[in-house]
Amino acid sequence: MNNLKQLKFWNFGGMYYFYFMVWALIFAFLPFWLNNVAELSTSVAGLVFSAMAVTALILEPIYGVVQDKLGLKKYLFGFVVLCLLFIGPFVQYAFIPLLEINAIFGAIIGGAYLSLCLNGGVGVVEAYIERSTxxxxxxxxxxxxxxxxxxxxxxxxxxxxxxxxxxxxFWACTVSAVILGVLLWTLRVKNTENEPNASAEKEEETPVTKENIMNVFKNRSFWGFCLMMIGIATMFDVFDQQFPNYFASFFDDASRGELVFSRIASVQVFMEAGFMILAPWFINKIGAKNGLILAGIVLFIRVLGSAFFTEIWMLAFWRLLAAVEMPLMLVSIMKYITGVFDVRLSATVYMLGFNFAKQVGITVFSYVMGLLYASIGFQNGYVALSVFILIFVIAGALIMRSESYYTKNERDIAAA
Incomplete structure (x- = not known):
């Protein structure tokens, strides 16, 4: 039995590994491919990413409700894997011809397809594996x-x-999808594995109704959670969009700065993995709401520090702080959702409260910060961004209730 349990752990880990291998490869190298291989202008390349974001906004509410109704069934995850399988053939044989027919049309179709796998699909992957684990x-x-x-x-x-x-x-993404599909097919998860969880399992098996879903929107903590996600998850991505260029500007040779930054980013990612091991224990001690607030404080310090302390070694330090912030945020999100809301609706809350709110925030603040960078420069822009972070984190914290507020009976009443 212990061997079987260990095997399942590696199965879950492998699913995360090969999905996020696709995610990392696409988001790291798609901009270079669009520019150097597809030879798109910056405006048309930007349209690809806009199409990805808009498609995700449409998909998230649908994916969330469908996954919650499916529970531990794999059908929607399987659909995402099927889309991933065809990334290689799509980019190799279809994307360029579509762009040649009409650049705008091809950009929209390409962005929408990639969103099925990534911007929209990531919510399915995260929600399903969290529920299964x-x-x-x-x-x-x-x-x-x-x-x-x-x-x-x-x-x-x-x-x-x-x-x-x-x-x-892109063909490496297809190979990763094949392995991911095998891991998903071999995974077996049953709600009846552990006797102590019998009550939670019974709750999971109860069908999700329209009233259950509407109750989420009546919960003030949901709206506070959305504000918190804009303050942390949105601002994290908005800050990272232009930070590599800001970092490289402090080098006499920009290419040297890009190389140094890529190495720092690699170190940060592996440090993040180490902190991820400790994060569950730490969040269990301080509470998920406090974990989110702490993640917001770390981001605030990173952004404000990048504006005022601009020696190269200090800028590298601000980047490495993300290795602490990301585990705090990701683990706290999942623990807050399952601690405050009806667990049957964890996918809906995750996709709407986190992914949807984040995408809306990115759409707005990417444009706003772009204007600020152009008009007042990076350093003053980062001061403004730190103020935005503080406002949203404080507002979210004041509206959200901690998970300790919600007793088991109160969650049952809310779900009824």
Whole structure:
């Protein structure tokens, strides 16, 4: 039985590893491919990413409700894997012809397809594995660290592959999808594995109704959680969008700065994996809401520090702090969702409260910060960004209730 339990842990870890290998390869090298291979202008390349974001906004509410109704059934995850399988053929044989027919049309179709796998599909992957690990009595953070390891691996091998053959990146995604599909097919998760969880299992097996879903929107903590996600997850991504260029600007040779930054980013990813091991224990001690607040404080310090302390070694330190922030955020998100909301709706809350809110925030603040960088410079822009972070984190913290507020009876009443 212990051997079987260990095997299942590696199964979960492998699923995270090979999914986020695809994620890291695409997001790291798609911009270079669009520019150097597809020869798209910056505006049309930007349209690809806009199409990915808009498609995700449409998919998230649908994916969330469907996955919650499916529970531990694999059908929606399987659909995401099927989309991943065809990334290699799509990019090699379809994407360029579509762009040649009409650049805007091809960009929209390409972005929408990639969103099925990535921006939209990631919510399915995260929600399903979190629910499955919870049913199997594993800590989410201990399994999620494999995703960080995948990011580090992709950064290491992806550059070599892209230089030799730009299309090899996308075929590597297809190979990863094959392995991911095998791992998903062999996975067996049953709610009845552990007697102590019988009450939770019974709750999971009760059908999800429209009233259950509407109760989520009546819960003030949901709206506070959305604000918190904009303050942390959105601002994390917005800050990282231009930080590599900011970092490289402090070097006489920009290419040297890019190389140093890539090495720092690789170190950060592997440090993140190490902190992911400790994060579940730490969040259990301080509470998920406090974990989110702490992640927001770390991000605030990173952004403000990058504005005022600009020696290269200090900028590297601010980047490495992300290795602490990311585990705090990811583990706290999952623990807060399952501690505050009806566990049957964990996918819906995750996809709407986290992914949807994050995408909306990125759409707005990417544009706002772009204007600020152009008008007042990076350093003053980072001061403004730190203020935005503080406002959203404080507002979210004031509206959210801690998970200790919600007793078991109160959650049952809310779900009724």
């Amino acid at each position: 919870r049913a199997s009595n594993y800590e989410y953070g201990h399994v999620r660290l494999f995703g960080s390891l995948a990011g580090g691996t992709a950064a290491f091998v992806g550059g070599i592959m892209f230089v030799r053959n730009p299309y090899s990146i």
